[in-house]
Amino acid sequence: MNPLLKPFNTKYETAPFSQIKNEHFKPAFEAVISSAKKEIDVITSNKGIPTYQNTVEALEFAGMQMKRVSSVFFNLNSAETNEEIQKIAQEVSPMLSEFGNDIRLNKELFERVKAVYDIKDELNLTDEQEMLLDNQYKMFVRNGANLNEDDKIKLREIDKKLSKASLKFGENVLAETNAFELHITDENQLKGLPEGTKEAAKLVAKQKEKEGWVFTLDYPSYVPFMTYLEDRNLRKKMAKAFGARSFKNNKNNNENIVLEIVNLRHQRANLLGYKTHADFVLEERMAESPEKVMTFLNDLLTKAKPAALREFNQIKSSASKDDIETIQKWDGAYYSEKLKKELFDLDEEQLKPYFKLENVLDGVFTISNKLYDLNFEEINDIDKYHEEVKTYKVTDSNNNFISIFYADFFPRKGKRNGAWMTSYKSQWKRNGENSRPHISIVCNFTKPTETKPSLLTFNEVTTLFHEFGHALHGMLANTTYPSISGTSVYWDFVELPSQVLENWCYEKEALDLFAKHYETNESIPMELVQKIKDSSNFLEGIATMxxxxxxxxxxxxxxxxxxxxxxxxxxxxTAFKDTKLYPDVKENCMSTAFSHIFQGGYSSGYYSYKWAEVLDADAFEYFKEKGIFNKEIAQKFKENVLSKGGTEKPMTLYKKFRGKEPNANALLKRAGLLK
Incomplete structure (x- = not known):
């Protein structure tokens, strides 16, 4: 029996990873799509008058098993993939896209939803019910329900092609990342590299059965290499390889795929009556329109550029001490680090012993307990998809079950680069039961070596807090409907919970809880905490640019x-001309590996990181006024933001928490860009 086709009768209903084989996926998708179609048929063939219950709620809870199978499969395709899974993804993605279109272009279904939508003012709906109804109605209209039959066929074709193209884009980037390695056998070439980085590279070489050291384009290998290695030619080689991913004349080239994706998106938007893809996307965002986004970005650019140019000149003069006349991209991280050391006497390597991964994780758990009364207990009685994954049961102070939490921290061959939060099961309420979520964070941190535990850079510490902020948004979800639960919010609001949590990394009161030396257990010295704070705005102009x-x-x-x-x-x-600092490298191109917008969901949404920074700086200012562990403010944030998902408009929720609209000055002040 296919384990994906029966209820998960496991503890907490977690996914039975150990029973699932690759050959189970495609038949499972065929079966769950077929049963979801039957559930839709039940709605459309109902002879009764369309009501909220028999139409809107029935549609919301249709295809739940399909959503579950999809979440298991596509999460594995990101975190533990192989050629077979990638091949299945190429086969099932068009099937899912086709099914999505079957729903969105289903005339009878749309007419039933529209019938309820047209009388919504008479129905006495809650805010959440009204939001679900609005979302469903817009889902149809924004996906072609009002198109004629020919155009509906065109839309289906576009959607099929898009889903295949973005999968192929991601596969190519992963293949390019895995294909490159820099093998070094002469230790003299490694001058400047921290011991931990060398040890990690030795471990990679050993795994590949090679002598010496092997460096890769995975972030834990690439970033320290570019930051510390003295050998400029090797830095150049590494940077060029990173910048040339999917931009070489080989089968992993993404240039045509990029053009295909942007043209398909544009055609799709035009077909639906929008001027551009950005107009289509931003209609459902806090920012509302491309004009508003461009004004927002250009306004910040005006404020950040003078600082960025000043900082860039500082880096250039640091490099000139080594007789470098023209500073290049492969010099940036190296001389920035030198400058940081010079200005703040702060070396990332001094900090790492205080940030043992297990301690940082305990720290974020403790902070979540102090703010939101959550308890985390590591459990080993549920399945994992890889032995390195850690699993936790999350409860509140009354011992109520809140969530299952998976944490997956280290790079490996089948895992894409970067860090993300995801879920294996959403939260919802039905028939008197509050069904709790299963949340996961996936990162690519420095692995433990034979002599040292995993010691994080400060940047990795903030990354862990960032993803954990998303995880809290998922875990604390408390809504009726799965499609507006947890992180299912407007894209430019979703980064608020993640970015706001990063602020605790800079506060002594929080650091004292977890920043302890991995050998001596002594707390991080106050002068190092002060240096972290002093340097937090270091090169902020360049980072903003x-x-x-x-x-x-x-x-x-x-x-x-x-x-x-x-x-x-x-x-x-041309797009980069106003923000360019370094000379161009003709063999490099960012777009061909810009997974956020061509594989992830950030197309026309990348601005939202900065947008959410305005929100998070303003929100944290509120915490600072009252105390960073103030229970009353934390409770307001939990009740109005973290638990509410997409049940109301983001600005409404934000104002309920803060009492007013956010002010961009808090961000500029924090970034040191406000004179």
């Missing part, structure tokens, strides 16, 4: 008609 450049590139791809674009590289260079 970098984020803005990605946002502007995204808006360039999606905010205009792309049909005349011939060269991905030339187009990208």
């Amino acid at each position: 970098r984020q803005l450049s990605f946002g502007l590139l995204d808006m360039s791809w999606h905010g205009e008609n792309p049909s005349e674009i011939k060269s991905v590289k030339e187009f990208e260079d």
Whole structure:
């Protein structure tokens, strides 16, 4: 019997990973899609008058098993993939896309939803019910319900092609990342590298049955290499390899795929009556329109650019001491680190012993307990998809079951780069039961070596807090409907819970809870905490420009008609012109590996990181006024933001928490960009 086709009769109803084989997936998808179609048929063949219950709620809870199978499969495709899974993904993605269109273009179903929508003012709905109804109605309209039959067929074709193209994009980037390695046998070439980085590279070499050291394009290998290695030619080699992913003349090239994706998205938006893909996307965001986003980005650019240019000149003068006349991209991280050491006497390597992964994880658990009364207990009686994954049962102070939490921390061959939060099961309420979520975070941190535990850089510490903030949003979900539960909120609101939690990493009161030396257990010294705070704005102008450049590139791809674009590289260079600091590298291109917008869900949404920073700086200012562990403020944040999902408009929820709209000055002040 296919384990995906029966109820998960496991403890907490977790996914039975050990029983699931690759060959189970495709038949499972065929079966769950078929049963979901039957559930839809029951709704459309109902002879009774359309009501909220027999139409809107019935549609919301249709296909639950299909959603469950999809979450298991696509999460594995990101965190523990192989060629077989990738092949299945290429086969099932068009099937799911087709099924999605079957629903969205189902005339009878739309007419029933519309019948309820047209009388909604008479129905005395709760805020949440009204939001679900609005979402369903818009889902149909924004996906072609009002199109004629020919255009509906065109839309289906576009959607099928899009789902295949974005999967292929991601596979190519992963293949390119895995294909490169820098093998070094002469230890003299490794001058400047921290011992931990060398040890990790030795471990990789050993695993590949090679002598010496092997460096890869995975972040825990790539970032310290670029930050500390003295050998400029090797840094150049590594940077060029990273920047050339899927931009080489080989089978993993993504240039045509990028053009295909942006053109398909544009055609789709036009078909639905929108000027551009960005117009289509932003209708359902806090930012509302491309014009507003561009104003927001350009306004921040105006404020950040003078600081960025000043900082860039500081880096150039640091490099000039080594007789470097023209500073290049592969010099940036190296000389920034030197400058940081010079200005703040702060070396990332000094900090790492205080950030043992297990301690940082305990720290984020303790902070969540102090703020939101959550308890985390490691359990070993549920299945994992990989032996490295840790599993936890989350309860509240009354011992109520809140969530299952999976944590997966280290890079491996089948895992894409970066860090993300996801869920294996949403939260919802039905028939008197509050069905709790299963939440996961996936990262790529430095692995433990034979002599040292996993010691995190400060950047990795903030990454862990960031993803954990998303996880809290998922775990504390407390809504009736799964489609508006947890992180199912407007995209430019979703980063608020994650980014706000990063602020605790800079506070002594929080650091004292977990930043302890892994050998001596002594707390992080006050002078190091002060240096972390002092240096928190270090090169903030450049960092802001970098984020803005990605946002502007995204808006360039999606905010205009792309049909005349011939060269991905030339187009990208034009988009970057106002934010460019380093000389261009002709063999490199960012778009061909920009997974956030071409594989993830961030198309026309990359600006939202900065948008959410405005919210998070403003929100944290509120905590600071009252105390960073103030229970009353934490409770307001939990009740109005973390537990509410997408049940109301984001600005409404934010104002319920804060009492007013956010003010961008809090961000500029924190970033040191406000004179």
